[in-house]
Amino acid sequence: MSTTGARLLVVDDDPDMLRLLSMRLSSVGYQVTAVTSAETALTQLEIEHPQLVLSDVRLPGRDGLQLFDEIRKRHPSLPVILLTAHGTIPDAVEATARGVFTYLTKPYDGRELLDKIAQALALGAPASTPAKAGDESWRAEIVSRSNRMSELLAEARMVAKSDASVLLRGDSGAGKEMLARAIHRASARADKPFVAVNCGAIPEALLESELFGHMKGAFTDAHANHKGLFQQADGGTLLLDEIGDMPPALQVKLLRVLQERAVRPLGASQSIEVDVRIISATHRDLDAAMAAGQFREDLYYRLNVVTLTLPPLSARREDIPLLANHFLQKLSTKYGKRLSGFAPEALKALATAAWPGNVRQLYNVVEQVCALSSSPLIPLALVQRALRVPTVEVQTYAEAKQRFERDYLVGLLKLTDGNVADAARLADRNRTEFYRLLQKHELTPGHFKADAVAPGSEPVAD
Incomplete structure (x- = not known):
């Protein structure tokens, strides 16, 4: 980000040094106010609001360290850089520990000075991003000013104009779903649904029904027709997050849907046409997964028409x-x-x-x-x-309790092969209360039976 135009307050009692600093900083576009004492600097702070203070340590009367202490009291978020002679380095180091952004020793290196000022101004950047033009609203949720992200977003916008399948690569937590939403908003499908599913977070017995849907009576506890995510996303975009975790049997069925552009819900006798743009995402190395026989090569090339890689935050x-x-x-x-x-x-x-x-x-x-x-x-x-403790996820007590309860019920149903009587007995709850808990968390016991994936699970010829 360009720092041109930022207002700096420079403090030094040496007129020649002050003039040299002012000329150097003004020549690269900064607005410089130059003063010769800490007292004048504090007065100037009340008149205007600089974005950074650059001060010598040795000043008449109140020195640069005392000036910093006063600035910290009045303007705690204002960055301060100190210029120091070798004799005052220990004091400058102590000041850095107390909150001075950095210090430079005289004679200072001009390039280093400009770099440090730019860093300090970047850290003190305003909390909100500049107002975006109307045609930039598609990426409004993505907060960034880095060149890496600018290049990626330019590619994403170009890709969005087509219907090509996109594979998003990147580490966990890098923002793949947010980028997928941005691509959807920049596409001709923007006014249609955007649907996301984490392929690794849904039990295998449930994932097929979630993706493709099922008909009433297709299996035990299928009491009504269920529209799958492909149908829900019809006309829009479907994000298959963590596609690398999709079970091999479902990879075959997904490939068939992509080839035929139609889904057949479990228990249905006919396929239903769907018009869906597929974006998939993964943090796994799919090349290694293919080599290990864990991911189908034909599906990979269907999904990987265009690859976009999100850079890590570092x-x-x-x-x-x-x-x-x-x-x-x-x-x-x-x-x-x-x-x-x-x-x-x-x-x-x-x-x-x-x-x-x-x-x-x-x-x-x-x-x-x-x-x-x-x-x-x-x-x-x-x-x-x-x-x-960077990995601690802040949750309310109610949210944590809700998550534990659902995970506990899923574990019991897996352990008992979907037998509600046995699961209720292990939980020390009567069946009526246990059924209420299952209903609360939208869990269907039949999905956890060993034969729950049997309907329609026959392999598909390529």
Whole structure:
């Protein structure tokens, strides 16, 4: 992101150094206000609102370190860079630990100075993205200013104009579903349904019925016709997330649907035509899966007409402050808090963290600090605490209880082969109460029987 036009306050009691700094910074587009003392700098801060302060440590009267302490009290999110002589390095290091963005020793390297200023300004970027033109609304949910993402989004928009199947690759948490939604919104199918299914999160016995539907009486407990996800997405887009986890038997049936552009619900005697654009996503190495016989090569080439690869968050670090502030805005509303942003050193810690869990992990970290913050400005200590347990997913007690209850019931039904009487006995609950629990979580015992996948499961000839 260009920093041209940013307003800087420069403080140095040496007129020659002050003039040199001002000329250098003005020549690259910054708006520079130059003052010769800490007292004048504090007065100037009340008149205008710079985006960064660059100060010498040795100043007459109040020195640069004392100036920083006062700035921190009045403007806690304003980044400060100190220029120091070798004799004051220990003081500058201590100041960095207290929150100074960084320090540079004299004589400083001009390129390094500009780089550090650009970094500090990027970390202090506004929480919201610039207003997008109307034709950019398709990607409004994707918060980014990195070149890597700009290139990817340009490709995605081109792909969206066709009906070609798209395979999205990328690590878990990188934002594959969000990109799939953006492609759908940029396509001619935008006013039709977008449907997403995680192929690895649904038991194999249920996945076929979920995808293709079933007719009343197709199997035990099939009390009504059920329209599958292909039919629900008719005219629109279907995202098959974690396609690499799809069981081999269903890969065959999916291939048939893609070839015939029609689905046959379980128990149906005729196929139903569907018009669906397929986007699939995976974090797995499908080439390795094909080599191991775990993924069909013919299906792979059907799905992989165009491949888009999302970069990990560590490869687009300039997006981290923007994303963190974006999430903080959203979550402060959820938690009913007035949060103004992150302290500069807190943003710096976020920008330099490893992020193995990518954007999803960043969201969880921001949610944790948002939930625990007792002050408008998120401090470094709270971010460091959250980063030590980055994979903790913040849930309410009710959400955690709901998830445990459903997982517990699924486990019992698998263990008892869908026998409700046995499952209720193991749970120490009467059958009526157990049935109510199953109904609450929309679980069908018949789907967990060993022969539940038998109807229509015969292999399909290529």
